[in-house]
């Protein structure tokens with residue numbers, strides 16, 4: 001069966017992401033979720049660590065893209081100083097925004113790595129179209145109200161994946 005929720009890679013934080021490994025895999029575009037992947041949902045702008053990370057990604061030769069389910073205003077404010085392509089209101093796990101982004105970037109799904117903190121949105125959406133998927137532990141414990149509902153179901157999925165020996169929460173393979 002094709003994997004739906006299981007990430008290809010599970011890391012503790014975006015700061016541990018090995019960009020050279022992504023390049024070896026033929027990745028050209030790094031897609032990042034924002035809320036609880038780079039900052040907590042109530043942090044409006046990137047901190048110094050995120051700014052440094054974005055610089056590092058660009059310097060590595062990868063293209064950086066932000067794909068978020070949050071509203072345009074939030075995404076625009078967050079990305080204002082970063083100079084990266086943005087796709088707000090993405091409706092992950094639906095495929096439409098990822099498909100548009102891949103077309104815009106003129107690449108194939110296999111050349112795209114998607115980094116996110118949620119199995120039910122980030123990982124499911126990206127796995128469905130065949131991108132390389134990277135799960136990160138959430139930056140903060142606090143979630144948006146809609147995300148709290150997702151987390152309830154996410155914990156069920158984590159239990160199933162654990163029983164299948166596919167993924168254990170907090171057991172990173174970075």
Ligand SMILES: [Mg+2]
Nearest residue numbers: 033035036117
């Ligand atoms: Mg998120």
